[in-house]
Amino acid sequence: MKIIRKLFTIAAFLLVPPLRLNAENFPDLKSYYVNDYAEVINEDIEYKIHEDLKEFREDTGVEFTVVTIASTSSYDFHGDTDEFATALFNNWGVGNSYHNDGVMMLVSIGDRAIRIEMGDGYEQAYNKKMKAIIDNEVLPSFKAGSYGNGIIKGVNAIILTLGDESYTSPRSKKNMILLYIIWGAILSIFLSIGAPIYYIFSKQRRKRKARRKQYDGDTKTSPKCLKCRRLMRLMEGDDFASQLGDIKYQEDRLGTKRYLLWKCPQDGHIKESEYVIGMSYTKCPKCKAYAVKSSGSVNSSTTEYRCQICNYRTTKTNRRSSSSSGRRSGFGGGRSSGSSGASGRW
Numbered sequence: 567m568k569i570i571r572k573l574f575t576i577a578a579f580l581l582v583p584p585l586r587l588n589a590e591n592f593p594d595l596k597s598y599y600v601n602d603y604a605e606v607i608n609e610d611i612e613y614k615i616h617e618d619l620k621e622f623r624e625d626t627g628v629e630f631t632v633v634t635i636a637s638t639s640s641y642d643f644h645g646d647t648d649e650f651a652t653a654l655f656n657n658w659g660v661g662n663s664y665h666n667d668g669v670m671m672l673v674s675i676g677d678r679a680i681r682i683e684m685g686d687g688y689e690q691a692y693n694k695k696m697k698a699i700i701d702n703e704v705l706p707s708f709k710a711g712s713y714g715n716g717i718i719k720g721v722n723a724i725i726l727t728l729g730d731e732s733y734t735s736p737r738s739k740k741n742m743i744l745l746y747i748i749w750g751a752i753l754s755i756f757l758s759i760g761a762p763i764y765y766i767f768s769k770q771r772r773k774r775k776a777r778r779k780q781y782d783g784d785t786k787t788s789p790k791c792l793k794c795r796r797l798m799r800l801m802e803g804d805d806f807a808s809q810l811g812d813i814k815y816q817e818d819r820l821g822t823k824r825y826l827l828w829k830c831p832q833d834g835h836i837k838e839s840e841y842v843i844g845m846s847y848t849k850c851p852k853c854k855a856y857a858v859k860s861s862g863s864v865n866s867s868t869t870e871y872r873c874q875i876c877n878y879r880t881t882k883t884n885r886r887s888s889s890s891s892g893r894r895s896g897f898g899g900g901r902s903s904g905s906s907g908a909s910g911r912w
Contacts, residue, residue: 591641592657593633598623598896604634604675606713615718622725629661629897630669630724632717637676647672647679652904661685661900664745668900669728671720673713680704682724684906692727696908699723708912789837791830798828798837805829809836813855816875822847822856852878 593603599619600612607615619630635641638650651672661668666687673680682696703723707716788797806827807815817823826839848858853876861872861879872879 591643592654593635593641595658595896597631598629599631601631601633604636604673604713606634606673606675607717608714611714611718615721618718618721618725626729627662628667628669628728629900630671630721631658631660631897632671632673632721634673634675634713634717637674639676647674647677647681648904648909650674651681651683651907652902655683655685655900655902659897659899659901661687661898661902663899663901666900666902668897668902669724671717671724673717675713679909679911680708680720681909682720682907683902683904685900685902686906687900688906690906692906693908695727696724697910699727700908700910705910705912789828789839791832791835791837793835794830794832796830796832798830798835801827801829801836810838813853813875817855817857820847820857820874847874850876850878852876 593601595601597616599616600607602612615632619632622628622630633654638645638647641650643650643653651670654672655668655670658670659668660670660683662685666685668685670683671680672683680700682700684692684696699720704716704720707713707719788799790796791798801809809827810818810825814823814825818825828837828839829835830837847856848871849856850858850873853873855873855875857874857876858871858878858880859874861870868881870879870881
């Protein structure tokens with residue numbers, strides 16, 4: 567019978583959908599350090615908390631934020647405060663995405679509840695420490711109606727407790743060892759695959775240099791005329807410019823392409839050879855010459871491109887600026903499963 571009851575319990579747990587908070591109902595992030603939506607912290611204490619958390623982040627890299635709300639129901643959430651804190655923590659992405667070392671102190675005035683939410687990078691031993699801070703530092707002031715004092719006492723106690731420990735916990739050491747193993751494997755794969763590829767491309771590059779030297783050096787190889795089989799002569803100067811045409815001559819002048827014109831001394835037959843060398847240039851849609859190159863950034867998200875011959879201009883949006891990370895905050899992307907931290911009520 568006990569086994570049957572357990573099976574029914576598990577089935578019921580899986581079938582009942584978990585309570586979730588819609589992303590559009592989360593409070594907007596106003597500050598990395600203090601978000602007093604319930605307006606229960608006076609300006610002097612809020613400034614002190616802000617400066618302490620800012621200094622703590624600069625010294626240790628740990629992202630620690632304080633949030634006060636009127637109640638969870640103000641955001642159309644009807645679960646408990648702990649679930650709300652976990653959901654908000656993950657929505658904002660508090661903490662480093664690798665270490666998962668973020669900390670959030672959430673105070674819900676209407677629910678008379680406090681939650682210290684911690685990232686998954688912390689050991690379970692911190693749960694007792696956070697619980698002691700809530701009971702001994704925070705709740706006595708809350709019961710006396712002094713929310714600001716209770717919050718700043720709790721913040722200072724957490725800062726003293728954590729210090730740099732978030733980076734030296736056994737879990738972080740295991741993660742670092744695992745990271746070294748992964749990077750070692752990636753490096754081995756890169757060397758085994760990348761080295762032959764590099765050799766092939768470097769060989770092709772040497773061939774291109776040899777061809778360029780053949781065209782640009784003193785030892786030019788004259789082709790033979792297809793009609794009379796005599797050696798053709800290289801055209802230079804004004805004859806070269808007039809015969810080549812303005813667009814091709816400008817390409818040759820810029821160095822995007824190298825043109826060589828050979829003329830048969832017998833029948834005047836002309837042979838044209840071209841060699842692309844300016845790989846940083848692209849083709850202009852207006853004059854059809856390979857002369858379009860970046861002329862600099864207009865702003866952080868846009869780069870201007872200009873044709874060096876006909877002055878055609880266009881702009882392109884940078885990929886990195888146009889992509890969205892999906893998060894609505896500037897935190898590091900930390901996560902919490904809700905198993906690290908502590909709660910209290912008054």
